Amino acid sequence: MTQVRKAIIPVAGFGTRLLPISKAIPKEMVPVVDRPLIQHVVEEALAAGINEIILVTRSGKSAIEDHFDAHAELEDSLASKGKDALLEVLAAIAPPQLKITSVRQPNAKGLGHAVFCAAHLLSQNEPFAVILPDVLVKPQAGDARCDLGDMVMRWDANSAAQIMVEAVPENEVYRYGIVDCGGSEPNAGESADMRGVVEKPKPEEAPSRLSVIGRYVLPFRVMELLSDQSPGAGNEIQLTDAIDRLMQEGHSVQAFRMTGRTFDCGHIEGWLKANTVLAREAGYDV
Template sequence: MSSELRKAIIPVAGLGTRLLPISKAIPKEMVPVVDRPLIQHVVEEALAAGLNEIILVTRGGKSAVEDHFDSHYELETELEKKGKTAILETLRAIAPPELKVTSVRQDRALGLGHAIHCAAYLVQPDEPFAVILPDVLVKPQVNSKGVDLKAMVEAYNGSQAAQIMVEEVPLERVNQYGIVDCQGAELAAGESAPIASLVEKPSPEEAPSRLSVIGRYILPGSIMPLLAETQPGAGNEIQLTDAIAELITQGQAVAAWRMQGRTFDCGYVQGWLQANQTLGQEAGLLG
């Protein structure tokens, strides 16, 4: 039996080029989505799924991301003195007592697989961990409180199979994503099915399905040695999907878990604006 699933690796070392010029001096993970930065949304998602040990894979110029989860004694004291209890509690909720945040450095931009491997020394060989890509927000449907990541954690706990969250995309857009091959299995929202292979950005004619990977994974600690041996692939980068493909080749069970909620790709200006507009309206902050 593997160790309990508590850790989530969040890569935050990217340059944020798709959000320029917004991200020139501000880490992209710190751009606001409604009333709090993107990274806070993602950490709240992890906590709601029972993942309280956060590992940030970072680089120089990203200290604001780490600082966001530090206590600010002077500010809290001033708010308390002025009786601003509501905002004080909001600040303290950013980093609740159960949250543990650790940072590791990615010294070179060699791809997602390399970023994950930078945290290898913090993960035991028999210890599962989640990977959360902070560009993509995963939110429940309107009038739902379901947390997809929590449901996927439960699917992992029930099966011990690695899990990759997926959503269905239009056929003409499959060439923008990693696509999973579940050998024709019909996958309803909230269900999982074994993955036979992954295909990176296939043409519509070659796509084995329309189920795209959306940046949420639950993986075994045994993938870390595979990442160490993975050669640069697409874009001359070390790809996480290549190591997952090797897991499958070695007989490790890997499943696609189809999400029930919605995604907002905040790595693009259009997606970031859409997230602010939609979620701001739902929060009653916009007309």
Template sequence: MIPVAGLGTRVLPASKAIPKEMMPVVDKPVIQYVVEEAVAAGIKEIILVTRAGKSAIEDHFDSHYELEAELARKNKAELLATIQNIVPPDVSIISIRQPEAKGLGHAVHCAASIVGCEPFVVILPDVLVNNGGDKTTDLMRMVVEFENKRAAQIMVGEVPDNKVHLYGIADCGGIVPESGRSITIKGLVEKPNQDESPSNLAVIGRYVLPGKVMSLLAKGKPGAGGEIQLTDAIDALLELESAEAYKMMGDTYDCGEKLGYLKANLAYGLQHSDTANGLRQFISTLTSAHG
């Protein structure tokens, strides 16, 4: 499940007419990287929780007969393949509307009728997780951990102490897991003050959850910011069963804000065969020019 109903206010004016999820990182929109991450983890049904004004996202994953016909006519087979193979044929994409912006938990619960009682994955489209070409991604590892232990997996990463108020924070009893490993969570706190934070392990934006989280969201009351928080539902889950914090191995880029978006373009640009050499030379030129 990918909640894409946000307004993208942190990247205005770019997101005024274009969904923030459709802003390009090198040659693909942010949302495509996220969908590819889900597909690589073995997910076959992807739910987009969307709103009015986001039809460009759905269009991107649909076929485009005129464009495909024109590329075929011009014998541009390589380009044609890039748009025909965005989503494998055995993967389906479903859209459902979030009628009001009431928080991440509310957005997730909008898909309850589709998810039912089955386990599900939540991926925040603002955050790209770059595993540097590693064929085994963090999300893949999280899915395997969930299947082996049947315990919810919450991706976390360390953030500076003065930034904890911006995140949901995991309480792991003072223990920090090794990268690529999971440990039991004692609790979650949404956007705590620095002096009240149980750790600096921030929830990054990848969750593998049991279906019962949906029933907990249905009972949820507004939390931080007056919104229905997914963090609060997971905290309620901890009263019923164990959940684990998975410490990520890759690098994250918050494409929902300007600096993170620029960093993502640099990082992915340096990994792309068409742009790596030229971009590296350009960075070197900038570095030399500015000392």
């Protein structure tokens, strides 16, 4: 069975929830502690054994690609001054096994459309991951576990698509996509078969408290379904609609309940929280 080696990261959004910070700086380049948000996400993919990153981007986002590119002049300057520690920091941004490819999303037509823009970069029947960079997924303090890596291993074991979820308070389910596992909720670090996803349900109508996080491991069939997917919510091509069709075809789709923590860096409060919590854990006095 083909292993998961590629991750699609959509980075074409405007980042309106981070304005005015994101007016001239791609939101993915906003720093979280000591490195930009996108680097945290790419490091998560590498930790999961995924070394090929496909950025779905647009004009005005070249800083993201530049961040992972070589900077010979800077490196020569640091070397001439004997700043070896900083050279090591730069080298860690793009280790030798990392491969970065970019593709443009010509029009903003939804997450499903963004993902489909990368279809031609996958081989036939090749599984892939999707990582939404607004949300950081970090292990619990003192833990090295990689939830995305566990999802990849579960795909390798049973070929079931994996959707990362976390429990949210009952009075907040209306804000999220909530998975339906038929009343059988998985424990942390485990997966359970899904029946569907309900978008922003009323608390009394929610099938569970498990919300979709923005980490997916999917079969290539999803790309084929996206090729003719009709617009859904917001008149956009929705990834969840294609996943729902995948389930209707009888393909196993599972909800993987994360063990770590999430930080929604797509808005100011979540970004500030991520910086505060993670900086303290890294030993900074904040």
